[in-house]
Amino acid sequence: MLALINDAKHYGGAALIRREQEQAVVLTAAHCLNYDLNHVIVSGGSLKWFEKSTMAKVREYYVHPDYALPAGIDLAVLILDGALTGVPVGPRWLAKTMARFTRRVKT
Amino acid sequence: MAGWGPSEINGKSWDDLQVLTLPLVDPGGCSTEDRASNVGFACCRSDNEHTTPGDSGGPMIGGSQDSRKLVAVIEGGVGGASIATRADLRAAWIGNPEHVHSYVVASGPAAVAVVPAAGRKYVLHGDGTVSVLDAGWAAVSKLPAGQTVRAIAGSPVGKSAYIADREAVREVNAETNAVTRSVSISGLPSLLAVTPDGKFLAVAHGSSVTILATGDLSAVKTFGIGETVSAMAVAPDSEHVYVTSADNDQVQTIKIPATTMTSWNNGQYGNGFVAASADRVYVSEVVDTEVSVRDRSGDEQARLKLQKHRQVKALAVSGRRVYVGYETDNSTPAQVGVEVFDTGSDSPVCTRQFGAGPLASLTPLAGGGVLAVNRTVSSISVVIAPV
Numbered sequence: 001m002l003a004l005i006n007d008a009k010h011y012g013g014a015a016l017i018r019r020e021q022e023q024a025v026v027l028t029a030a031h032c033l034n035y036d037l038n039h040v041i042v043s044g045g046s047l048k049w050f051e052k053s054t055m056a057k058v059r060e061y062y063v064h065p066d067y068a069l070p071a072g073i074d075l076a077v078l079i080l081d082g083a084l085t086g087v088p089v090g091p092r093w094l095a096k097t098m099a100r101f102t103r104r105v106k107t
Numbered sequence: 108m109a110g111w112g113p114s115e116i117n118g119k120s121w122d123d124l125q126v127l128t129l130p131l132v133d134p135g136g137c138s139t140e141d142r143a144s145n146v147g148f149a150c151c152r153s154d155n156e157h158t159t160p161g162d163s164g165g166p167m168i169g170g171s172q173d174s175r176k177l178v179a180v181i182e183g184g185v186g187g188a189s190i191a192t193r194a195d196l197r198a199a200w201i202g203n204p205e206h207v208h209s210y211v212v213a214s215g216p217a218a219v220a221v222v223p224a225a226g227r228k229y230v231l232h233g234d235g236t237v238s239v240l241d242a243g244w245a246a247v248s249k250l251p252a253g254q255t256v257r258a259i260a261g262s263p264v265g266k267s268a269y270i271a272d273r274e275a276v277r278e279v280n281a282e283t284n285a286v287t288r289s290v291s292i293s294g295l296p297s298l299l300a301v302t303p304d305g306k307f308l309a310v311a312h313g314s315s316v317t318i319l320a321t322g323d324l325s326a327v328k329t330f331g332i333g334e335t336v337s338a339m340a341v342a343p344d345s346e347h348v349y350v351t352s353a354d355n356d357q358v359q360t361i362k363i364p365a366t367t368m369t370s371w372n373n374g375q376y377g378n379g380f381v382a383a384s385a386d387r388v389y390v391s392e393v394v395d396t397e398v399s400v401r402d403r404s405g406d407e408q409a410r411l412k413l414q415k416h417r418q419v420k421a422l423a424v425s426g427r428r429v430y431v432g433y434e435t436d437n438s439t440p441a442q443v444g445v446e447v448f449d450t451g452s453d454s455p456v457c458t459r460q461f462g463a464g465p466l467a468s469l470t471p472l473a474g475g476g477v478l479a480v481n482r483t484v485s486s487i488s489v490v491i492a493p494v
Binding site: 011013014 | 112120122124161162164166168175176180197201205207209210214215244437440442458460463485488
């Protein structure tokens with residue numbers, strides 16, 4: 001589970017799906033690509049988003065060919081400039097992390 | 108579903124990761140006016156628990172206890188609905204993504220010029236600096252600071268880039284990045300365009316266009332356009348330069364070698380954008396949702412209409428495709444993309460949207476496709492339509 005941070009504020013989420021060499025490959029929503037990516041930090045490794053145990057910046061990204069707001073396929077794959085060492089890859093870990101935490105009601 | 112998104116719009120994000128577990132319901136339960144068809148979306152419904160816009164991009168995990176999988180990417184949430192885009196259905200694309208590939212560049216890009224023979228790209232930024240990229244998109248240097256650069260262009264055949272500042276147009280050796288030649292130009296240069304054969308450079312400055320011979324940067328002729336130039340395009344034959352102004356309706360045709368200029372009219376509110384194929388001129392007004400397709404003598408042959416809520420922001424021709432860059436007006440921030448049409452049949456080929464605007468410019472690539480410059484996101488998207 002990763003956080004998208006811009007200007008020291010959390011604004012979205014993402015998931016680590018694999019690593020290619022020293023690069024983390026991350027899945028997120030295409031509509032989250034709305035700030036200057038020189039300032040956006042993708043961080044993870046903690047359950048508090050601001051702890052940023054490990055972090056990287058976006059170097060390249062792909063937007064799904066059928067993306068369009070408001071009704072297209074809202075997916076983007078980000079290639080980061082670091083490997084996000086310490087963040088486990090994949091849904092099994094995500095599910096485990098989720099299970100460890102008391103569910104809070106969001107209204 | 109997991110995320111730190113605040114419970115209230117514009118509220119503060121949660122410090123700790125929040126997790127929400129809900130049963131999936133029929134996607135119809137989350138249908139909206141915008142999304143009549145729900146194929147490919149996942150939906151959960153609960154009166155008092157749902158994802159919020161700040162959870163966007165995060166994962167929706169599903170499956171049984173011992174076989175969890177990433178089902179969908181959270182898109183947002185409203186009115187008791189948690190909406191996510193099915194990722195499992197697009198596993199092939201996620202595993203091997205292509206189209207549209209974008210590269211992050213230094214902040215505030217305004218334009219890009221390509222010098223294929225030297226394997227270099229030059230990115231002009233809003234602050235007047237120019238960064239130099241290698242073939243792998245890595246920034247290798249910056250052009251030496253001097254004057255604030257206002258326009259750039261690359262030679263399609265030679266190893267030269269051209270930059271313009273307040274006082275002069277300069278030739279840059281794309282292998283050494285040294286300025287090799289300069290010529291003074293009055294009236295604030297604003298646009299540069301090299302002919303495909305690399306022999307001439309058109310310079311828009313104020314309400315004039317000067318044609319320079321690239322061999323020695325000597326001026327061949329200067330033409331008065333009457334009003335400030337808004338856009339300029341060179342035809343693939345290297346013999347026609349089309350010039351528009353936002354302050355009148357004339358589209359000027361400069362014949363190269365530069366001797367004559369003729370004009371015809373388009374629209375009634377001034378023209379903001381122009382591009383040229385072998386036998387067609389594409390022109391749009393400053394605020395326009397359509398592109399007029401005209402032959403060289405100005406007779407309208409067709410009109411290219413953008414989809415609803417899209418406005419023309421750039422035009423470029425590459426091979427047998429015309430790329431119409433657009434911005435949307437029904438989402439915040441505005442989204443940008445291109446609609447691509449066939450230059451022979453004027454029929455639509457494909458449409459691609461690639462993120463938040465504004466769209467600063469489109470630059471055609473010699474091998475087909477365009478580079479779209481995204482000013483706020485600070486990236487350049489490589490858009491290649493099917494041939």
